[in-house]
Structures are given as C-alpha cells and as structure tokens.
Amino acid sequence: MRVLVVEDDPDLRRSLAATLREENYAVDVAADGGDGLDKAKQNAYDIILLDVMLPELSGWEILQQLRPANTTPVLMLTARDAVHDRVKGLNQGADDYLTKPFDIEELLARVRALIRRAAGQTLPVLSIRDLSIDTASRKVLLKGADIPVTAREYALVEYLALHQGEVVSRTTLYEHLFDEDDSTLSNLLDVHVSNLRKKLGPEVITTRRGHGYCIE
Amino acid sequence: MTSPFQSIRWRLQVWHGLLLLLVVAGFCAPGYQIALENQLQRIDKDISQMERRLFRSLMESARTSLYPDTTKDKDGDRPMISLGQLMEYLREKPITPSVDVAALFQGHEPGYAYFSIRNSQDEVLLTSPNAPEDIIFLPPAKSDHLEDTRTIERRREVRRSSPSGFRIVVGRDISQDLDAASRFAWTQAATCLGLWVLGLGGGWWLSGRAIRPIQTISRTATRIAEGNLKDRIDITDTDSELGQLSKVLNNTFDRLNDAFERQRQFTADASHELRTPITILLSETQRVLKRDRTPEEYREALQTCNMTAQRMRHLVEALLQLARQETTQGLNGHASTCDLAAILEDTRIHLTPLAAERGITLAADLHPAPCVGDPGALSVLATNLVNNALQHHQGPQGTVQLSSGTRATGESFFAIHDDGPGIPGEHVPHIFERFYRADKARTSAAGHTGLGLAIAKAIVDNHGGEIAVQSTPGQGSTFEVTLRSDRSL
Numbered sequence: 001m002r003v004l005v006v007e008d009d010p011d012l013r014r015s016l017a018a019t020l021r022e023e024n025y026a027v028d029v030a031a032d033g034g035d036g037l038d039k040a041k042q043n044a045y046d047i048i049l050l051d052v053m054l055p056e057l058s059g060w061e062i063l064q065q066l067r068p069a070n071t072t073p074v075l076m077l078t079a080r081d082a083v084h085d086r087v088k089g090l091n092q093g094a095d096d097y098l099t100k101p102f103d104i105e106e107l108l109a110r111v112r113a114l115i116r117r118a119a120g121q122t123l124p125v126l127s128i129r130d131l132s133i134d135t136a137s138r139k140v141l142l143k144g145a146d147i148p149v150t151a152r153e154y155a156l157v158e159y160l161a162l163h164q165g166e167v168v169s170r171t172t173l174y175e176h177l178f179d180e181d182d183s184t185l186s187n188l189l190d191v192h193v194s195n196l197r198k199k200l201g202p203e204v205i206t207t208r209r210g211h212g213y214c215i216e
Numbered sequence: 217m218t219s220p221f222q223s224i225r226w227r228l229q230v231w232h233g234l235l236l237l238l239v240v241a242g243f244c245a246p247g248y249q250i251a252l253e254n255q256l257q258r259i260d261k262d263i264s265q266m267e268r269r270l271f272r273s274l275m276e277s278a279r280t281s282l283y284p285d286t287t288k289d290k291d292g293d294r295p296m297i298s299l300g301q302l303m304e305y306l307r308e309k310p311i312t313p314s315v316d317v318a319a320l321f322q323g324h325e326p327g328y329a330y331f332s333i334r335n336s337q338d339e340v341l342l343t344s345p346n347a348p349e350d351i352i353f354l355p356p357a358k359s360d361h362l363e364d365t366r367t368i369e370r371r372r373e374v375r376r377s378s379p380s381g382f383r384i385v386v387g388r389d390i391s392q393d394l395d396a397a398s399r400f401a402w403t404q405a406a407t408c409l410g411l412w413v414l415g416l417g418g419g420w421w422l423s424g425r426a427i428r429p430i431q432t433i434s435r436t437a438t439r440i441a442e443g444n445l446k447d448r449i450d451i452t453d454t455d456s457e458l459g460q461l462s463k464v465l466n467n468t469f470d471r472l473n474d475a476f477e478r479q480r481q482f483t484a485d486a487s488h489e490l491r492t493p494i495t496i497l498l499s500e501t502q503r504v505l506k507r508d509r510t511p512e513e514y515r516e517a518l519q520t521c522n523m524t525a526q527r528m529r530h531l532v533e534a535l536l537q538l539a540r541q542e543t544t545q546g547l548n549g550h551a552s553t554c555d556l557a558a559i560l561e562d563t564r565i566h567l568t569p570l571a572a573e574r575g576i577t578l579a580a581d582l583h584p585a586p587c588v589g590d591p592g593a594l595s596v597l598a599t600n601l602v603n604n605a606l607q608h609h610q611g612p613q614g615t616v617q618l619s620s621g622t623r624a625t626g627e628s629f630f631a632i633h634d635d636g637p638g639i640p641g642e643h644v645p646h647i648f649e650r651f652y653r654a655d656k657a658r659t660s661a662a663g664h665t666g667l668g669l670a671i672a673k674a675i676v677d678n679h680g681g682e683i684a685v686q687s688t689p690g691q692g693s694t695f696e697v698t699l700r701s702d703r704s705l
Binding site: 009011012014015016018019022079080099100101102103104105 | 488489491492494495496497498499500502503506507520523524
C-alpha cells in the first residue's frame with residue numbers, strides 16, 4: 001500500500017512517515033501544497049494524509065483540485081476541531097477527518113479502514129477459500145495456520161486480496177508497493193510472487209501472461 | 217424586590233402620596249373654612265337687617281301712640297323718641313310690631329327668626345312667641361355699647377346691650393345653612409380624595425415609566441451574566457440619566473466582551489499552536505515504544521522529542537509574554553528613564569553570535585535616545601525585532617543595522633534595518649497579527665513562534681508609542697519604533 005503524507009511540519013512529517021513505513025506502507029512525503037498536489041496527481045496512492053494548513057496551497061485547495069477525477073481516499077489532518085471545519089472537510093470530498101493531536105493507533109486504524117473501504121471490502125479479515133488475511137494484525141492464515149511472510153510479501157498478497165478477481169498489472173503493483181525512493185530491480189516482484197506460492201500453495205496467485213497477477 | 221418598601225417605586229409612591237395628601241388637604245380645609253365664614257357673615261347681615269326692621273317698627277308704634285295728634289301724612293314731623301323713652305313705653309304698655317314685621321318672627325319652620333328684649337333689670341319688655349327659653353343676654357352695658365354674634369346649637373344670634381339698659385337678642389335658626397355647609401364639606405372631601413387618588417395613580421404610572429429602563433437594564437445585565445455577551449441595552453432615550461447610564465454600561469459590556477474575545481482568541485490560538493508539537497510527541501513516543509529498537513533509534517527519537525519540547529517551551533513563553541503585555545494597560549509601575557541606545561547595544565552584543573552563525577553582521581549607529589519605559593520590555597522588543605530580521609534573512613551574508621536617536625520633535629526612536637528579501641506588500645498589513653507567518657514555509661519547527669512581532673506591537677502599544685514598517689521586496693525592511701521621551705506613565 002502506498003501512502004502520500006502532505007504535512008508542512010518537518011518533525012511531524014518525518015515521524016508520520018517513519019510510523020507508516022514501519023507498518024510496511026510505501027510512503028511518499030510532501031512539505032507543501034504544490035508538491036503535494038503534483039505527487040497526488042502523478043502517482044497512484046492508496047491513501048493521502050493531508051494537513052489543512054499548508055504553505056502555497058491549503059489542504060482544501062488540494063482537495064478541490066483532486067476531486068472528482070481522483071478518487072484516492074483522503075484523510076485530513078488538522079489542528080482545527082470546530083464542527084464546521086470538520087463538516088466543511090467532509091463536504092469537500094475528504095473521506096475522514098482526524099484532529100491533532102491524535103494517537104498513532106487511531107491513525108493507523110483509520111488508514112486501514114479507508115483503504116479497505118476504497119477497495120470495496122467491509123471486514124478487516126479478507127477470506128478467500130482456505131486463505132484469510134487479517135489486515136489489523138497483518139497476518140496471513142492458511143487453513144487456520146499462521147504462515148510467516150515478509151513485509152513485502154504481506155503487502156503483495158494484501159493488495160491482490162483487496163482486489164480479488166481483478167487482474168493487477170505489474171506496473172500497478174510496483175506503484176502501490178514501492179515508494180518513490182525505492183530503486184528495486186524489476187524482477188523483485190517475481191521473487192516475492194514465487195516465495196508466496198511456496199508458502200501458500202501454487203494455485204493461490206495466478207499469472208496472466210502479458211497482463212499481471214490475480215487472486216481469484 | 218422582596219418587601220414593597222425596599223422597592224424604589226414603592227418608596228417614591230409613599231412619599232408622593234403623603235406630599236400630595238398634605239397639599240390637597242392644605243387647599244381644601246381653608247377653602248371650607250372660608251366658605252363657612254362667608255355664610256355666617258351673610259346670616260349675620262340678614263339678622264341685623266331683621267333687627268333694624270323690628271326696631272324701626274317698634275319705634276314707629278311708640279311714636280304713633282305717644283304723639284297720636286300728628287297726622288299720619290306728616291310722619292317726618294313727629295319728634296324723635298329716645299331709646300329710654302321706648303323702653304319706658306314698652307314696659308308700661310305692651311305693643312306689637314306691625315303685622316309684616318311680626319310675620320318674620322314666628323313659627324319653628326327651618327330658618328325661623330326670633331327676638332327678645334329686656335331692660336337692665338332683666339324684665340322682659342318684648343319677646344317673639346317662638347323665642348327659645350335658654351336665651352342668654354349680654355350683661356347691661358356701663359358706658360360703651362356692647363355687641364356680639366354667636367352660634368348656639370343650630371341657631372345664630374346677634375346680641376346687643378346699650379348703656380341705657382336696652383338689651384336685645386335677635387336670632388335665627390341656621391340648620392339649613394349648617395346642612396348645606398356639611399354637604400359642601402363632604403363634596404369637598406370627596407373631591408380631595410378623588411384628586412389624591414388621581415395623583416397617586418399618575419405618580420404610580422410616572423414612577424413605573426421612570427424605572428422601566430432600570431428593569432430593561434437589569435434584564436439585559438442578567439442575560440449578559442448568563443453568558444450572552446453580545447447582548448446590549450436598547451437605548452431609546454439617549455439624553456435621560458438612565459440613557460446615559462445605559463450608554464456607560466454598554467461601553468463597559470463592549471470592553472468586557474472585547475477582553476473575553478481576546479482571551480478566547482488567545483486560548484484558541486494557543487491550543488491550535490500547541491496541537492502540532494503534541495502530535496509529534498505522541499507520534500514519536502508511540503512509534504518507538506511499539507517494538508524494541510537500537511540505542512541509535514532511541515537517541516534519535518529522544519532528540520526529536522527534546523526539540524519538540526523546546527519548541528513548546530518557546531511557544532508557551534512567548535504566549536505568556538504576549539498575554540502579559542496584552543492584559544496590562546500602560547507600564548504598570550515598571551516605568552523608569554532609560555536610554556534606547558544602551559538597550560540596543562546590549563541586544564547587539566547578545567545576538568552577535570547568533571547573527572554570525574548565519575553570516576550576518578550586526579552594525580550599530582547608536583545616538584542617545586532617552587525615554588521613559590519598562591527597560592525589560594524594551595529589551596524584549598529590540599531582541600524580537602532583531603531576531604525577526606535575522607530569521608527572515610535568506611542570503612549567505614548580510615547586514616542588520618541598529619540605529620537610535622532623538623528627533624527634532626523631541627521623540628526618541630530606534631530602527632532595525634536589514635538587507636534581506638523584504639516583505640511582499642500583501643503581507644505588510646498582517647505581520648503584527650499573532651501567528652501570521654508571511655513566509656508560510658518557515659514553520660514553528662525552526663524556532664519561529666509567529667508571536668515575535670505581535671509581542672513587539674503589544675510592548676510598543678503599552679508604551680504609547682508607534683511601530684512602523686517599510687519594506688521593499690528585494691531590498692530589505694526597516695522596523696522603526698517611536699517613543700515619546702516625556703511620557704509620564
């Protein structure tokens with residue numbers, strides 16, 4: 001999952017990015033509104049964390065320019081807690097609203113919920129035949145048995161499970177699993193897929209040659 | 217208004233009622249008295265007239281019988297007779313007055329008249345048949361003629377006694393007149409009462425009208441006390457005393473509301489500015505505590521927390537400083553004579569290392585500038601302005617010039633000039649507002665609280681001075697503070 005954090009305060013930006021990276025998200029950061037808008041338009045993110053008070057362009061303005069073309073979930077982060085501020089944010093197309101200061105666990109839970117909902121899933125546990133993926137504890141279970149997977153492997157299987165039945169192209173997978181600073185080799189994806197097949201069984205992830213991967 | 221006599225309206229009413237009663241009674245009672253006396257005078261005159269007719273009639277009879285030979289046609293030629301002769305004549309030979317006169321003195325119909333005549337020996341000479349038993353005569357006169365009038369029971373009598381011994385009492389029944397007088401008295405009393413009640417009613421209405429604004433004021437004040445700070449007393453009558461009081465109260469409410477509003481804004485600003493550093497502290501600590509880490513990672517996180525805490529300390533200090541400046545009026549007893557040049561020199565020495573770090577030279581052109589002020593606050597003012605110049609200086613090197621002096625008008629001034637990037641025109645009107653950052657990219661993380669210039673402005677205001685800024689983008693800015701040197705605060 002790839003996240004864009006738009007926050008002008010350098011310490012907070014750094015801290016949020018570190019937190020999300022430790023949760024195995026691919027994180028891009030932007031320090032001002034202009035940079036944030038550019039990145040949001042250029043890359044495919046699974047969620048955008050958007051501060052309201054930003055230099056250059058405010059969070060509201062970014063939101064206005066993104067919607068309705070871009071449907072990426074947006075979680076607004078702001079120091080304003082008046083009801084009318086929150087209502088304004090939600091009315092302008094934000095998907096959720098979090099008032100500073102917040103607890104990290106709440107932020108992560110909301111991020112997970114927003115990503116899940118954007119993919120059309122309602123439950124935190126994704127079940128596909130014998131396979132179940134618990135997005136809250138980030139665990140993969142096969143017939144009830146905990147299968148140890150690496151962070152990248154988990155991200156890969158979670159993304160495919162969230163988009164169950166869809167053929168996900170290699171480009172899309174690259175975009176959503178690696179952030180802009182990653183310079184991964186293009187065959188790394190194949191390595192992760194073959195490792196997952198070893199752990200979960202060969203039939204879980206199917207390859208559509210020339211199109212991409214899919215969990216059916 | 218627990219007891220009616222604690223209410224102003226009731227007290228006014230009681231005083232007004234007593235006073236009005238006094239005035240009404242003071243007019244009505246003498247009026248009745250005068251009317252009664254007039255009536256009695258009229259009765260007295262009436263009685264005297266009857267007496268004269270009786271007397272004339274008696275004299276006529278006496279003369280006719282004493283000088284019978286004189287013809288009736290030549291009345292005037294009959295010799296006059298004296299009172300003594302009349303008395304003598306009456307004693308010896310009872311006579312009756314003429315029929316029409318006798319008709320006056322008879323019966324006991326209301327308003328009947330009577331008479332009685334005696335001599336000095338208390339012999340009854342002549343009396344009307346209806347004369348009451350209890351007539352009291354004046355004593356026999358010695359030298360002067362005696363005469364009086366009196367009211368006895370429901371009769372009025374005129375009594376005379378002459379030195380010759382002739383004593384007469386002529387009286388009249390005045391029960392009709394007394395009844396009329398008493399009717400008049402009752403009418404009078406009723407009129408007075410009516411007037412009094414009317415006056416009371418008018419007074420009640422007037423006092424009610426007069427204190428109605430007080431009730432309005434009281435209701436409005438209650439609403440304000442309940443938290444509706446925007447409410448004001450509706451002033452319709454601006455020139456009355458209560459109108460003026462309302463105006464004074466409204467001004468007070470305005471100022472209180474402003475103070476509350478400032479306080480509220482201050483709290484909102486403070487909490488808003490503190491939210492970001494608190495978020496950093498929470499985020500960093502919660503992230504790091506989630507799992508075991510290397511000492512290096514812990515050190516990094518603690519450093520971030522430390523820096524964030526420092527930032528909060530700066531912010532809190534600045535907020536308190538601003539609060540102190542904004543909540544005091546004037547200098548609050550901290551005034552003393554000081555030289556702006558000395559204060560600026562101290563500031564320059566103090567900030568030179570910081571300026572050197574950024575490659576900026578602090579230049580000075582200081583001339584004595586005496587003024588009356590709070591030296592501590594003025595030092596904060598100078599430091600904030602120089603800090604502001606340093607923080608917004610982007611170039612790798614530059615100069616910040618500190619100057620001070622006295623103007624021809626006698627005012628002292630100091631100026632901080634920098635050769636930095638200047639302030640874009642659209643920001644100039646706002647730079648003294650709290651937390652306004654012309655360059656939004658410079659956030660509070662870099663040690664900017666966004667309060668430095670707001671504090672500077674508050675200090676200058678408290679000194680009754682002026683602060684002005686001139687800026688040309690690309691060429692730098694000049695902040696100039698003017699303080700009156702003779703200000704007595």
